[in-house]
Amino acid sequence: MQITRNDPATGAGPADWFTGAVYVDPVATPSGPSRLSASSVHFTPGARTAWHTHPNGQTIFVTEGVGRCQRRGGPIEVIRPGDRVFFEPGEDHWHGAAPDRFMTHLAMLDVDEAGASATWGEHVSDEEYGKPLG
Ligand code: MN
Numbered sequence: 001m002q003i004t005r006n007d008p009a010t011g012a013g014p015a016d017w018f019t020g021a022v023y024v025d026p027v028a029t030p031s032g033p034s035r036l037s038a039s040s041v042h043f044t045p046g047a048r049t050a051w052h053t054h055p056n057g058q059t060i061f062v063t064e065g066v067g068r069c070q071r072r073g074g075p076i077e078v079i080r081p082g083d084r085v086f087f088e089p090g091e092d093h094w095h096g097a098a099p100d101r102f103m104t105h106l107a108m109l110d111v112d113e114a115g116a117s118a119t120w121g122e123h124v125s126d127e128e129y130g131k132p133l134g
Helices: none
Strands: 022-028 037-042 058-065 067-071 078-079 084-087 091-096 103-110
Touching: 058 067, 067 103, 091 103
Parallel strands: none
Antiparallel strands: 022 037, 037 103, 058 084, 058 103, 067 078, 067 091
């Protein structure tokens, strides 16, 4: 058993991966045979990930606020606390906050053999983000 106490040093999400201000708190880090990676991700209003894929898919569980998510070619969806979204392995997508709301989700995935959690693409433009909801 190992307890990691609540650490005040939240990390800012890298600008290459996000638009707007995003903060990430690690929850589970791959270790030994475990490939589980989990993070609590806090999006400020209007902030969102870039387009990306996950080698083994990803589940997000919304804990606070109101968010948005979209898979490539699909409608923009509203997500709220208690909603769970699974993105298939290799499915191109983004997730983030609503324009006028914060959003926090727990993000869970299994990294690949090389330890990679995602492949990152271009940022979600303001035009893409601002499209009418599906
Ligand atoms: Mn994702």
